[in-house]
Each structure stands twice: as structure tokens, then as C-alpha cells.
Amino acid sequence: MSTPPSAGKARMTYRNRLLVLAAAVAVLAVVATVSVLHAAHRAGRRDQAQAGGPPIAAGHVSLAASSRRLMVFRNMAWGPHRDELATVPATTPGGPRTASGVKCLRFYAAAGTGICLQAVHGAVQDTYQAVVLDSRLHELRRYPLGGIPTRARVSPGGRMVAWTVFVSGDSYAGTAFSTRTSVLDTRTWQLQSSLETYAITKDGHAYRAADVNFWGVTFADDTRFYATLATGGKTYLVRGDATAGTLRTLRENVECPSLSPDGTRLAFKKRVKGVSPDAPWRLYVLDLRTMRETPLAEHRSVDDQVVWSGPDTIVYALAGDYGSDLWTAPADGTGAASRLMTAALAPAYVG
């Protein structure tokens, strides 16, 4: 060293500065280690079944039609079957669960076809895959995903499958997110990896933009579907045609549509004004014939693509003690919301 950096002031010697740093690093290393160990311990506890939790046992799970209507969902209850697909009879949602051994983050099924979006743990990073399952939950095909799974749907006939993932941008602090929605034909195994290649008609005109995002597909049949399009800071309900590769906007401010079993209504989440920005969505049902919206009896913000449990009721997930609970409400705006089951996510009705 030539001249000390600030000769005018009394300063710690280089050795003392090193000592201060070493002491601080030692203390911080202890804090860091304790926090990691604490989190690891907590993660380990989730593998132990909780007293008072729903009874669950491994067993045979089928998506095929049977005399009994079943609910298939991702079991969130702590214990060895956490995150596995499980079933309960649709009539006794609070009853004993049958676990399948198949782990999924998101799931949906219809007419004997299942779509399971799962995490694959790699050496230096985790990746995600979409797995198409047959009615006995055997894997048919597997596709890599470019982001974190959020939505999955199967067409009522079981032929078409769609999923949405979150893709995070590369900007500093990672604030730029986009979505990618793919559509798969399970008869030809032709994959349309992004709806962004579809021809968009917005308000009657051909439209294209770099900021186009899609999410939340719901199928009317093996060709036609509804979904959400976001562009220019707004969201739109779009009607799509998977054969023609076209999309047309119908209406503003409709997210995660879900078509009723009779195809006449869409349940969706709507961003409402004047509420807290951390809880901006409320559930609505849109009558496709009259285009009239009806707010539902659930007054909390719901961030989910709902599922129709019958001709006039819907089911959706809300945060709960074990990650997520399932709630139900009438689809006509009457009555009240009620808890259907605890520690469950991503339900589908089969059989």
C-alpha cells in the first residue's frame, strides 16, 4: 500500500477490519444455518400425518366412468400422501381419501383423460412437465413445460388438453411475468405449444402484439374453447377454435372462465374496482345467451379457475391451513359459500 486511504482519521488496522468481518460472517452464518435447518425441519414435519386430518390410505384410483361419482384432487393434507392425487366419493367430500401415488401440482380430468402438471427435481434446477394420464393414471405422454404450472383442463370428451404456465422474465428483480398456454390433441398427439400463434380478432379487427398473454382455457367441445387474453393492461374473454387456430374477443375483464356442464354459462373471476389491490377478484357467472353477469355469494377474492360440481354449483380453492381448502357456492348468486373440504386443490369430478 502506498498511502493509507484516509490518513487524517484514526482507522482500524487492516487486521482488525478482517477480524470484525470474520466475526460478523460467523454470526451471520449461524443465523443462516439456523434458518435453513428450521425450514428443513418444518418441511420434514409435513411428511407426518396430522391428528384430526382427513383419513387417507393408498388404494386404486380410476378416472373411468363408474356407478359412483368421484372427486379427484391434489391432496394437501400432511403425511406420506401429501401432493398425491386422491379421491373421495362426490357425496362425502369430508370422508376417507384414497391416495393414488401420483404427485401433481395441478390436475384435471374428464372422460377418462387426466392431465397432471408436475415438478421434476433436477441436479441444478427444478423443471416442470405435463403428463397425460389414461383412466388408470398410467402415463401416456410427457411434455416439458417452460414455467410454473397454474391451470389445466381437458375437453368434456377427453380428447383435447390445455395447460397454462407462468414464465418469469429476466429483468432485474424478476417483475416481468408472462404466461404460456398450450393445447394438445391426445388423438394425434399434435401439440400447439402456444396460443400466441393463433390469429387474433380483437373488436372485429386482426390484432397482434408482443405483450399478448393467454391463460385459463375451458373447452366447449373438442374444437371450441374459451380462455382469457391479456394485452395492453386489459383482460378479455376470447372464444377459440383449436382446428382453425383462431381467437376472437367477446368481452372485457373476464379471467379464468369455466364453462358449465350444459355449455350455457361461464363462471369466472372478475377484477372489481374499489377493493383492496391484494384481493382484486370476485366470482361471477356470465350467461352466454343474454351476456348478463351475476355476482356469486362468495365475497372473498378468489384466484382460481373454478370447477362446476353440478349443473348449478361451483367449487374453487381458497388459502387454508394446509395450503388450500375447497369451497362451494351456488352458481346463481343465491345462498352462501361453504367449505367443502380442507387440505385439497385442483379438483375434478369423474365417473
Add this chain to the structure above:
Amino acid sequence: MYVADSRGVAGARDALRPGPRAAAIAPTVFALGTVSLITDVSSEMITAVLPLYLVAGLGLSPLGFGLLDGVYNGFSAVVRLAGGHLADRGGRHKPVAAVGYGLSALCKPLLLLVHTLPLIGAVLAVDRTGKGLRTAPRDAMISLASAPETHGRAFGVHRAMDTAGALLGPLVAFVILRQAADGYDAVFTVSTCVAVIGVLVLLLFVPGRTARGDAAPAASRVSLRAALALLRRRDLRRLSICALLLGLATVSDSFVYLVLQRRFDVPVQWFALLPLGTAAAFLTLTVPLGRLADRLGRWRVFLGGHVLLLAAYGLLLTPWHFGAMPYAVLALHGTFYAATDGVLMAAAATAVPSELRSSGLALVQTGQATARFACSLAFGAAWTAWGDRTALTATALGLAICVAATAWLRPAEAARA
């Protein structure tokens, strides 16, 4: 430790700088590089897990989260200019940088406490404010601590260390999440500890008065007016105009990756890895290109970097298709950054007197960042109107014109070899 390197006091500088040490990288540069490395480990840990945390940990839909980016970019420019100016007043580079690093470090534990999108967004905004505040004073300290003829290399070393940290951060986060499933709180806690170490290294090992040893600058010379008057200096004005012009034709990274992905049908699972390609090229080449800039002239290398960017645009537009092409685009993109990021600061440092160094660097950085942001807005609009190929063709043409204009304008620095 170098005492000063202002052109105005060249005689004093030559007298005080120990000759043989000119070859070594100044300890201050290493210290600042270490601070950046540690801080980037800390912040990139968060960046890497944030999407998963929001979606899987909190069950949120983070879409539309980036909507405020435009507003924030404007604010960030103001913060950077303010940081630059404050640091020059009384030669307070280190305190201002420490506030910037400290602010970002404070944000990490806050993430343990906030669980909603607007609040998380606010914490990230404060984090970025800290980043904006510290950038110019830090770069000023790097330039003031090294001899002018080694500025390119000094910035190269700093940027390489910074990028190494950015590459390490996600790995650390991954290891933690592997030990503790859903252990986002552990990631935030470790990130906090790492950030605190970064601040400590700054406080303990970066000298307080890099610039002028003892003599505090006359307050009259460091005023807002003096900072603005910098633009009256021919060197700096030309440099700023050129950086601005070239920035106007520099498409943001996310657009480059988006076009790359569409053009070459990059498999979805590889998309997230594209920035790593750019970072790898940047990490390997930023020191050699900094040295080259010291030898050939910063301006030549800076301009050359933009020619490489033009080549990258060209590859994205050509009808040919060969297997290595995506790699070539990423290599060119990373080399472009290696030839321009630190090199521009090296060139700007030469054109600004030491007592206004921080303000001057902030001015050039802000000009460039604003121009790039404008380019991204225009690019997005052009994409909407004409599609991605036409938008990129237009940008490439714009870049070619700007490169030609810059070569013709030729800031004075180009004259030195």
C-alpha cells in the same frame, strides 16, 4: 491508492501515482467488485425464487405485476441522478453507496413480512431504488481508484465479479430449497445475511475518500448547476449523445430472447436459460475487452460492441438456419455487453473531472438507460403494428444508422490510443 486522475490536475496525478503499481488492479476495485459479487448473490437468490414463491408459496397470480415498470423506470432515472449528485457533494461516494447497498439489504428481511403483491412490489421498488442510488457513486469510486489508462480493465474486473455473483445466487437458492422444501423464508434469511456481509465489506474495505485523499472539493464547484454544466463540455456531450443514439437502437434483453425463441423454436424448457448464455459470454470477455479498450481506445471498442449487436440482429433476421445459430446470437449479445457496459463508464470517466465524476457517470448511464427504455417501448409498438420481424428489421436499420452517425461524431476520447 491513486489520489486523483482528473485531467485538470494531470500534473498532480502523475506526481502522486506510483509508477510500478499502474499494472495492478487497485485494492478498492477488488473491494467494490467483492461487494457487488456478494450483493448480487443476495439479490439473484431472491430473483430466482420469486416467481415460484409468488405462485407456489403464496398462491398468487403475478400477472400484470410488471405494469408499473414504465413509471418506475422514470423514477429510477431520477434516483440515479440524485445519487450521483449527492455523492459528489463533499466527496461522499462511499456514504451514498453505503446507503444504496444498505437500503437493498433492508429489503430482504422485509420480504419475510409482506405477503401481498402490492407490498412485495413496493419492497422490490425500494430494493431497486437502492440499486439506482449506489450505481453512479460506485462506478465513480472504481474510476477514481484506478489510473485512467487502466479504467477499461478496472471496470471489466468489477463487472466480471458482479456477474459471477449473479450466476452464483440462483445456485445458492436452489441448494437451500433442496434442503428445505418450500423454505422461501430460509432463502430470504440467507439472502439478508449475505447482503449484510456485502455492506460490511463496503464499510470496512472501501476507503472513504477514494478521490482526493484529504482536500475536500470547494462546495461551489459541486452544485447542481455545475453538474448540468457538464453537458457543456464537448467530450462529455458527444459521448452522451452517442450513448443515447446507440441506446435508442438497443432492444431490451427480453425482446431479444423472445425473438430468438420464436425464430429458432427454442424448446420451452430452455427459454429460461437463454440469459445464462449472454451472461457466460459477458463473464468471459468483459476483462479482455476492457483491456483491449484501454489499448485501442474505449470508443472503438464501444462502437465495435454495437457492430456485434448489429450482427446479432442480422443473424436473427437471416433466412439461414444452422444448429449453432442460437448460440452464436447469445455469444454476440454477451460480447456486445462486455464491449460496452464497463467500457462506456471507462470512456465517460475520462471525460468528467474527478470532483463531478459521480454526477457525470450518472448522467451518461441515465441517458443510455432512458434511450434503451424508449427503444423497448417503440419496439413493442412496432411489434404490435407490423410483427416481430419488421420491428427487428427497423431496429437493425436504426442501429446501423446510429453506428454510422457515432463513428462520424467520434468523441474526442477516440483520438487517444
